[in-house]
């Protein structure tokens with residue numbers, strides 16, 4: 001046992017960091033540091049730079065452009081990206097769809113979609129949740145009726161992140177309403193967002209941003225060859241995908257970057273006549289988060305090391321642990337940022353800029369400090385709520 | 401100890417609850433927010449008519465002669481409806497400054513105007529670098545012939561954009577953190593040299609950045625006596641904590657209600673989600689936090705007029721932490737128990753969430769008051 005990185009691993013981390021330093025637009029990096037997300041175009045540009053370098057889809061099989069990195073190397077890569085901070089690999093394309101197609105797709109599907117996904121030529125979104133099917137995903141109702149070489153899709157998805165910027169959606173649909181078990185009548189379809197009959201309606205979130213959408217399907221014709229895997233076996237595909245989604249969700253590097261930003265800001269904020277960073281209570285909060293980050297970092301390594309030794313391809317229930325603890329850290333660090341901003345984090349600076357005659361009402365960092373706190377309340381909801389993750393741990397690990 | 405309300409207080413609570421229940425639905429509130437001022441002049445008139453604007457003021461000025469408990473009862477109802485009007489700013493904050501420090505002439509000129517609904521006030525104290533430090537004042541007032549000249553800037557002044565008169569704290573002597581060198585002044589909102597930039601806060605209420613460039617006021621603009629503003633500012637902050645604590649209690653009540661309804665009606669896995677024990681326990685925790693918060697809000701109300709300074713400030717620290725933590729817990733879990741719908745602007749929970757968030761960062765946050773309490777541990 002040795003918990004330290006090897007010399008090779010450290011060299012690898014330095015290589016990734018050097019690449020980021022050289023290639024990432026410093027203005028974007030600074031905006032991300034203070035809490036902004038990248039625009040669609042910025043994500044695409046960055047993804048393409050990574051693609052050129054051969055780093056766009058490290059988790060995929062090698063034949064489709066994946067990297068031959070060890071699990072630890074992959075972790076180092078992700079963390080370097082997140083803590084830079086640079087845009088994450090586009091999750092729907094890279095973490096979710098890619099591995100699914102590589103595992104379940106037809107040769108034609110692989111040949112056409114995988115390279116385009118890696119290069120972000122297509123922006124994918126995830127059409128799983130429905131108004132009546134959230135935690136109970138398998139109760140989904142969006143219907144796909146077979147007519148010759150097509151499915152006719154009718155129904156509604158909700159909470160579809162970035163659907164308004166997406167070219168394609170991968171969706172779970174019900175192909176057999178009479179199946180014995182609700183999990184058994186579901187199929188996994190790839191649907192072009194330009195197909196007639198699709199309507200996207202925005203949902204504004206409590207941070208004021210437009211990230212979520214409703215997607216309506218009204219007699220949408222989808223060629224049968226755009227189904228992944230067998231008809232009525234879509235649940236197997238979904239489970240495979242969700243396992244991957246969860247493990248990517250810890251985003252420890254992002255929490256680390258958040259913490260750094262909070263501390264950096266606390267050096268500039270005065271409290272009781274001294275910089276806030278000198279306040280004992282503030283430091284205790286930071287210290288506690290550092291403890292939690294370290295524990296999760298090592299647990300994550302252990303989960304990854306164990307996963308790389310088994311080859312049954314089944315999702316590891318311990319990915320639920322990573323999801324819960326990782327999102328708790330995202331929430332704790334964004335909360336710390338908001339508290340550090342204090343009263344100056346309260347105005348809606350960005351959207352009220354015009355009203356203010358374009359003059360900031362506080363130091364520039366302050367205006368964005370509450371928005372990530374608000375948005376990250378969703379971290380314990382998306383990707384399967386943290387209650388559901390605990391249910392999974394109970395069932396699959398503790399066997400209660 | 402006596403936790404009972406008088407008949408008058410019950411009547412007050414019921415009539416405010418009825419008015420808001422009829423006129424201040426979540427939908428109506430959205431409309432109020434879209435009005436130019438960001439709130440409803442019509443509702444303000446209703447508050448005046450009901451006597452709410454005169455609640456804490458002496459009967460001699462046309463007021464109701466009520467106390468902190470009456471304010472608490474009204475603010476609880478306001479918290480349930482998320483009232484947007486400048487009640488806190490006018491009646492509680494500036495109103496306290498006038499009650500505590502105003503001269504007879506100032507009170508008889510201004511209070512009747514407030515009470516009748518004709519005049520709105522704001523309390524402009526916080527500055528950009530000051531955070532929660534009450535003595536951190538860099539705005540200056542210098543003596544001139546027949547009056548004073550004010551220079552400086554105030555930040556996040558609640559309802560500062562619509563105020564007819566602004567209570568301003570300024571440094572009349574000493575350096576940046578000198579408590580003895582702070583004096584309060586009354587400035588007209590549209591006085592020459594006053595620039596106001598109004599905007600919406602995260603909770604939908606209004607605030608302003610106000611700058612003062614050689615603003616000239618007469619000697620009658622001095623509020624209280626020279627160099628004694630700091631103590632008054634403390635009392636204003638405490639009145640604010642007490643009133644807003646009650647508001648947060650009302651918001652917690654509402655969030656708990658709405659969440660319980662959702663737990664009973666939302667179906668997943670073929671049953672109401674509220675049948676899951678883990679959610680029942682969360683709801684029980686929310687109930688406990690709400691009740692603990694209510695106790696602390698009552699403590700704050702009882703302390704507003706306490707004359708023992710040490711006793712009063714210590715209890716306000718306890719209350720602010722207690723209500724702040726309860727509010728954060730309840731609002732975070734209200735979102736969590738709703739799932740995705742709790743994250744949307746269209747649904748009501750997020751609006752309560754953000755109001756409670758504002759409370760935590762007003763008049764000193766949890767960390768600030770825990771420090772104050774910790775300093776007393778020996």
Ligand SMILES: Cc1cc2nc3c(=O)[nH]c(=O)nc-3n(C[C@H](O)[C@H](O)[C@H](O)COP(=O)(O)OP(=O)(O)OC[C@H]3O[C@@H](n4cnc5c(N)ncnc54)[C@H](O)[C@@H]3O)c2cc1C
Nearest residue numbers: 126128129134135159161378382385387676736737739740
């Ligand atoms: C920001 C955001 C982005 C999202 N992006 C996408 C996306 O791109 N694509 C997509 O398909 N979906 C997406 N989702 C949807 C997300 O997966 C669902 O919100 C989530 O699965 C919860 O479903 P729900 O919102 O219907 O809540 P519900 O399932 O109704 O849950 C409500 C509450 O009940 C609890 N609960 C439910 N069942 C149980 C149980 N058995 N035991 C204990 N507690 C239970 C939940 O934990 C939660 O607290 C997103 C959601 C958010 C908030």
Ligand SMILES: Cc1cc2nc3c(=O)[nH]c(=O)nc-3n(C[C@H](O)[C@H](O)[C@H](O)COP(=O)(O)OP(=O)(O)OC[C@H]3O[C@@H](n4cnc5c(N)ncnc54)[C@H](O)[C@@H]3O)c2cc1C
Nearest residue numbers: 390394398400674675676677678679680681682683684685
């Ligand atoms: C120091 C001490 C003094 C006591 N004094 C007295 C006394 O004076 N008189 C007397 O009559 N008894 C007394 N008791 C007994 C006490 O009331 C029982 O221990 C208690 O009711 C729990 O019962 P149990 O020990 O059988 O645990 P169980 O009931 O078997 O519980 C075991 C665990 O399961 C949990 N659990 C059980 N059912 C549920 C459920 N439906 N939902 C969620 N969780 C559940 C419990 O919370 C506990 O964590 C005493 C116990 C102790 C430890």
